[in-house]
Amino acid sequence: MGDTINRCPWCGDDPLYVAYHDKEWGRKVTDDRILFEFLLLESAQAGLSWITILRKREGYRQLFADFDPNKVAKYTEEQIDTTVQNPAIIRHRGKVAAAVTNAQIFLDIQKEFGSFYKYLYTFLPNGQPIKNSLRSMKDAQASTPESDALSKDLKKRGIKFFGSTICYAFMQATGMVDDHLDSCHFKG
Numbered sequence: 001m002g003d004t005i006n007r008c009p010w011c012g013d014d015p016l017y018v019a020y021h022d023k024e025w026g027r028k029v030t031d032d033r034i035l036f037e038f039l040l041l042e043s044a045q046a047g048l049s050w051i052t053i054l055r056k057r058e059g060y061r062q063l064f065a066d067f068d069p070n071k072v073a074k075y076t077e078e079q080i081d082t083t084v085q086n087p088a089i090i091r092h093r094g095k096v097a098a099a100v101t102n103a104q105i106f107l108d109i110q111k112e113f114g115s116f117y118k119y120l121y122t123f124l125p126n127g128q129p130i131k132n133s134l135r136s137m138k139d140a141q142a143s144t145p146e147s148d149a150l151s152k153d154l155k156k157r158g159i160k161f162f163g164s165t166i167c168y169a170f171m172q173a174t175g176m177v178d179d180h181l182d183s184c185h186f187k188g
Contacts, residue, residue, distance in 0.1 A: 032117055055090060063086055080100060105159050124146060
């Protein structure tokens with residue numbers, strides 16, 4: 001990119017990845033609609049690279065009602081079948097169907113806790129984001145006791161495609177965990 005900003009090396013120099021790193025990754029998200037977006041996208045990522053999902057993000061936005069969980073929760077089998085045929089997203093019927101189920105569970109959690117955000121933060125020490133000190137990417141973790149507990153609870157509620165590693169990626173993406181390298185300009 002030609003700039004001199006220190007970034008986490010995982011984003012490389014792909015403009016889409018750099019923009020995601022600089023503007024989103026690790027920033028605290030409190031808006032439930034954005035949290036639903038990341039829940040849907042992270043579950044779609046299972047077994048794939050994140051850049052693949054970022055490149056299809058607008059397709060997901062269009063096909064999943066601008067990430068409105070109230071609308072996605074009402075998708076019919078016919079809508080699922082139509083959505084699976086669209087190359088703008090990952091065409092995996094199980095993941096598309098899971099997005100509908102996950103939206104329904106997301107709404108149930110909102111009702112129970114007042115917001116999905118409030119629910120998520122019950123899994124963090126003192127209800128605060130975790131700030132890790134990382135000198136290199138070798139210091140980064142793939143999961144933690146917090147992501148294990150959150151993933152386990154979500155699975156118990158019926159959430160699909162959201163194991164502990166995907167859950168931890170969700171936590172990183174939404175700022176529940178700050179895993180920017182210590183040398184990264186964007187370290188919170």
